[in-house]
Amino acid sequence: MKRLLSLLATGFLATTQVAMANETELGDSVVRPAAASPFAPSIRVAFSPGEAEAEVFDLVRKANKSIRILTTSLVNRDLADELLLAKSRGVDVRVLFSGASKDQKSFVIAFLKNGGVFAAYATTRQTLNSNFIVTDEANTITGSVDYASTSFRRNHETIMIVKNYPDAAFKLISAWDALAAEAEEFAPVRQKQGAPG
Amino acid sequence: MTPIFSYEMVAEAFMRWFETQNGGCVPSEDERCRERIISQIKRFYPNEERLNQDAYQLITALTKSRDQSSGRIVH
Numbered sequence: 001m002k003r004l005l006s007l008l009a010t011g012f013l014a015t016t017q018v019a020m021a022n023e024t025e026l027g028d029s030v031v032r033p034a035a036a037s038p039f040a041p042s043i044r045v046a047f048s049p050g051e052a053e054a055e056v057f058d059l060v061r062k063a064n065k066s067i068r069i070l071t072t073s074l075v076n077r078d079l080a081d082e083l084l085l086a087k088s089r090g091v092d093v094r095v096l097f098s099g100a101s102k103d104q105k106s107f108v109i110a111f112l113k114n115g116g117v118f119a120a121y122a123t124t125r126q127t128l129n130s131n132f133i134v135t136d137e138a139n140t141i142t143g144s145v146d147y148a149s150t151s152f153r154r155n156h157e158t159i160m161i162v163k164n165y166p167d168a169a170f171k172l173i174s175a176w177d178a179l180a181a182e183a184e185e186f187a188p189v190r191q192k193q194g195a196p197g
Numbered sequence: 198m199t200p201i202f203s204y205e206m207v208a209e210a211f212m213r214w215f216e217t218q219n220g221g222c223v224p225s226e227d228e229r230c231r232e233r234i235i236s237q238i239k240r241f242y243p244n245e246e247r248l249n250q251d252a253y254q255l256i257t258a259l260t261k262s263r264d265q266s267s268g269r270i271v272h
Contacts, residue, residue, distance in 0.1 A: 075240040077247065103222055103230045106215055107237045114258060149240065 041165040045158065052145050052159045053152035056133065057082060059161070063135035066092040068176045070122070071131045072099035073148040074108050084115035094118040096180055098128035120183035128179070134172050139163045142172070202252035204245070208235045214259040 046052040060067060060082045067086055074080060074095065087093045095112055097105040102121040112119035122128055132142035143159030145151050162168050211234060215221040222230030242248035 075237055077241050077243075080241075101226075101230075101233070103215070104233050104237060106218070107211060107234060107241060110211070110214065110259075111241070149243070 039164050042161075042163045043165075044161045046161060048145055048152045048155060048157040048159075052143075052157060055159065055161050056141055056145070056147060056152075059133060059135055059139055059141055060086060063091050063139075064089075065136045066134075067094070068134045068173055069093075069095045069132070069147070070098060070172075070176055070179065071095070071146045072097070072129060073105070073146040073151065074112075075148040075150075076152075078149075079147050080108065080111055080115075083112065083117055087115060087117050094176075094180070096120055096122050096176060096183055098122045098124075098130065098179075102184065120180065120185045122179045122183045124179065124182070130175075132172050132176075134169045134176070137169050137173065138166045140165070140168050140172055202245075202249055202256070204235055204238050204242075204248065207248060207252050207255060208238055210256040210259045211238070 044055070046055045057079065060079070063086055067083065069083075074097070083093050083095065095109075095117060097109060097119070098121075099105070102109075105121055109119040109121065130142075131144070131146045132140060133147075134140050140162045141159050142162075143157065145155075145157035145159050151157055208231065212221070212231060215234070238248070242251070
């Protein structure tokens with residue numbers, strides 16, 4: 001019995017040590033490897049051209065509650081279609097555009113709005129050059145890549161994919177909400193002259 | 198028979214709709230604004246075949262929406 005208890009204790013200690021050795025520091029927190037559970041936090045890096053495009057599409061396709069995007073560009077018909085598909089399966093999809101003049105984003109904003117997706121142009125004093133996606137308030141992708149086709153296929157870009165880590169997600173959502181509060185939505189279409197309101 | 202739409206035709210319809218959105222292009226940049234919009238449409242639809250799949254519906258929606266107060270393009 002003593003021998004059995006000793007073996008169990010040794011096994012427990014060994015398992016704990018392996019788990020600790022596999023932990024990754026992220027700021028003040030500790031992220032455990034994804035292999036432990038599909039719900040365990042995980043971090044990966046991807047590049048474009050390469051896996052970055054697939055990672056972005058995968059995250060969007062797997063969203064089942066919400067998608068928040070801040071980007072300088074989404075001139076990407078395939079990704080726009082994925083967002084409309086997400087919307088049609090009940091996901092709350094919201095896209096905020098940043099960067100140079102709004103006319104450069106206007107067509108895509110109109111396309112998304114047409115599909116019932118919230119899309120607006122963020123107006124700030126600073127140059128806004130952030131790109132991120134948050135899904136289901138837990139998963140994030142951020143990095144240099146915007147979501148235009150050229151960014152995925154021609155440029156050299158880097159992204160980090162952080163899954164099941166709500167702390168990071170909430171921080172990005174807070175930033176998104178602050179920008180959205182002052183964003184410029186396209187105004188309602190003008191009434192005909194003489195019409196009320 | 199499916200009509201053939203060009204980028205310029207879609208851009209034209211879009212520009213007219215865009216004018217109803219907070220004034221559209223800045224008047225002093227009208228030509229450059231138009232070029233940027235055409236460029237954006239060309240990148241969004243890398244080939245005209247794909248543009249043509251959407252163009253009729255898109256132009257109809259843009260044209261209709263100009264007369265509506267919702268600001269949302271409707272099919």
